[in-house]
Amino acid sequence: MAERANGVIVNRLPSLTWNRLRVNHAFVNFDELPETNEEAVFTGQHEDQVKKETMTSADAERWADGFSRGIRREAYIAGKQATYQEQHFATALGRDFTDLIRDLAPETAVYTVEEGSKLDKPVILNWDFGKGGRAAAQQVIYARKGSEATFLLNLSSERDALGHAAIETKVIIEEGAALHLMKTNLLGRGFVLLDDSAAVVGDHAEFDFVQVELGGAKTYTGCYADQCGDHSLFKVQTGYLADQDHLMDINYVAVQRGKKTDSRISVKGSLRDQATKVFRGTIDFRKGAKGSVGDEQEDVLILDPKVTNKTVPVVLTEEEDVDGRHGATLGNLSPDILFYLGSRGIDKDAAEMLMTRGRLMSVVNLIPDEETVARSHHFIREAFEANE
């Protein structure tokens, strides 16, 4: 038996399947992290719209746990990951990562959006890694009753930079509030990113999650929404591009407990060169989630023959009165489309670029910040140019 390697297990699939397929979890090997001593530069924009406090990470965790009312330590079911035995406020990357980040980031920023307030501008949190560096950050966003806010988290560096980052964002959304959490990853080719998000979504509350994943060497990311509120909505829109020998490892989980909850997970991406992508998407209808609906769709353009794509769209159901769907479309551009575009003078490479950009920009354009949109756009263009 091998010794426990130096690293963490993240992105556990809520329901286990054949180990051989290697989708039950991902392993982040610390020995493979790029070495760097630089710290990323953090800047906040429009932070004055909300109350910002700092707590020790341990305090923040205890405090956030108090909001996780729907979660009990649930009985272990054979063949299912014991998420609830391990975490009170469940996250997508999971227990090991929560333990890790508590050590790495001793302080947590807590942002409170006051009751009923509707923010005009997005609160933007930027981590600029410049020529390379590292960061570990933990934040809690607390959207109080009836409020509405957009938080945008940008990670960026120069194209050839290397480094690593561990980010955890917990979100508490109270009754009738709407929170838009948006993220862009425009990191350099040598970055390892662990980026976790988790939310507790209350009655009639909305959690709108937008993720644009364009950079980095290895990215482990996910979002876990505990929809304990009746009529709660969890909406995910993700666009990714993975190229070279990069790895994109994603874990989305919608746990639908409230009545008439709604989850919609839409993931679009392009894979090129020797890139590997693992997408786990789970809709988990709990007993009592009467009248709930869930839908997850993945659309992957596989552009090169050495790509590896793993898609695991799981639906777990212990309630009769639900409507769950999942779908996946995987493959290259169809000969019909290539022919059609060709007849208009667009060659294969241009067609791939066009179709990829179309998919990604439909997600990027959701971000209400012109600069971020422009930078993402530029990043996509460069990615294709660099490849030629």
Added chain:
Amino acid sequence: MSESVANSGVHFDPAIDNSKDDINAYLEGTDRSMYDFRNEETDFYKVQSGLTREIIDQISEEKNDPEWMHEFRLKSLDLYNKMQVPNWGPPIDGLNMDDIVTYVRPNTKMQGSWEEVPEEIKSAFDKLGIPKAEHEFLAGVGAQYDSELVYHNLQDFVGKQGVVYSDLESALHNEYADMVREYFMKLVPPTDHKFAALHGAVWSGGSFVYVPKGVHVDMPLQSYFRLNAKGAGQFEHTLIIVDEGADLHFIEGCSAPKWNVANLHAGCVELFVKKGARLRYSTIENWSKNMYNLNTKRALVEEGGRMEWVSGSFGSHVSYLYPTTILKGNDSDVEYTGITFSGKGQNLDTGCRMVHIGENTSSLVTTKSLSKDGGIGTFRSAIEVMPTAKSSKSSVDCQTLMLDDISRSDTVPVMDIKTNNCDIGHEAKIGRISDEAVFYLMSRGIPENEARAMIVSGFANPISKELPLEYAAEMNNLIKLEMEGSMS
């Protein structure tokens, strides 16, 4: 350790030729070093085996095994003792793994007569309206039962075409002995998982079918599991070779539930579909509700060949059942049509696995699941498209109907795609019977329970229409029975 039992790191002795076209290299992974450390962590099943070399020696002797088979059993036993039970499926802790011998050497005095068959199974047969001849056949299990005769009749029927249909033990000793040795457990090696290793060690009974080149067998061949005192059928082995251009429909004895006291079924089915051949393999499993059904079925399809699975799972307490198809040859294809109905006390984990290796291969999966009365149903699948499988297509459509709010139904599909030149589609739907549809049917005078049963039958219809008529009728009856059970 508990990472894939298939990748247990235990290497099968190379003396047993296991290198047939390196299929197993595809089936198993290669690089898994970074995952190994987890092994100790999830080792929550402690397994001790009461199975010894002496017992295996005894089985071999009774069966008059050729020496290679005796060796094979012993090597499988070593593997079995080293391997762990899976960590991902339904719990099997109800199985007495500490004393596996109970399953291997069942009480020789059991199930001698129809009178000893439990009441629920008898009445199920009566309600099913199983053809009288078959009823009598089953009723006559024991003294009157003679499997040789059944096989012999079938042999006459198809023998003129050169088709061989016999029990596997005989084939080990006649002119097909070399052929059996060439194929036996090459597709499902004992290294595959713990219960495959167990099967390799203690297999007993089963069928051997060989269809020569170009021969089309017009009528389906059917196998009935033998229920003799030696426990054959518990670990039966089915080996079917459909040679180039040949065509066969094989029906696995389905209306014969087992009421053995020993409630483990670890059978193995190996199907070889040669160039341009076609094999259709149909099953309705209706085991008694105390059965642990850990059956392994696998098909290897050569160039231009076609494999068709039709599978209905109704019985057993726990099932692990995922017929696997390896589309090795170019232009080969497979269709899997399955239905699983999980009722009270049942945890049925079913699905399929498709491995695309050849170019221009295609897989089509259509499944339906129903859960009711606290039953747990899981649809589990893997579509694996290898880099060599250019221009391949796969389409999966799985639908689940929830019949009440105390049952559970999960779908856990995986698509593992390693080429860009492919077209992979997947769709799944989970829902309930719509109240509006029930109202619509009732507005034409159909009572509620019948309206529900009609909707469920309609849901199952795409599967039942793939079955031979009498089996389709049986399946519809099973659904009706299950639905009646839930209504009353």
Added chain:
Amino acid sequence: MSDSLLQVKDLSVAIEEGQILHDVNLTIRPGETHVLMGPNGAGKSTLGNTLMGNPVYHVTGGQIFFDGQDITRETTDKRAKAGMFMSFQNPLEVPGLSLESFIRNSLRQQTGKPVRIMQFKKQLEETMALLNMDPSYADRDLNVGFSGGEKKKAEILQMLMLAPKFAILDETDSGLDVDAVRTVSKGIEEYHKRSDGALLIITHNAKILESLAVDYTHVLVKGSLVTTGGADLVQKINEEGFEQYIEEAAKANE
């Protein structure tokens, strides 16, 4: 009252979201053709569905008598067996159940006798021909992949095959082209001729009524029957609209 087929007395109906019908009274005698008109959201379909016993609608007051029996609390299938029928506005799709087998099962349920197959098939073919339906529809899954027009024809087909005493046509003509409306009216005429059945036709459109002898026209506004007239009322409403009735209803509520 003794000669009435359907009698609705002070019927009030609610759904989860609130009250829809208020004290509706309606009497229909055998063979009569009634038309129910009203603006969108007036509760026309609610009345049809309540008569048929859709569990979504809760009777909060009043009674429904059919053939002298109080059926207010009766299940839908019992109402159908008693001779009631509804052509659905949005017929449901039932995969795996063929149209033919559906009608055969319904007939068997209603008559309590096995259906004589040859005779049934012949009658089905003839009726489908009358409705310009392609015979292949008999084997297709009930309403699955049917166009709007085909679904409505399939409803009329069921009505002709089941020959109820009383049929509710819930916007059977909506969304149909001119030819399809003509075919459907032909079917309704045939029903009238064959079984002297009574009809309650819920419609927006006078086209479907052209070839029918309408006995009564009712106007439903905001859940109440505001007026009842003869065949000429259809014409009047088509020319003038519902404004007058809406205003009257508003005044009455003041």
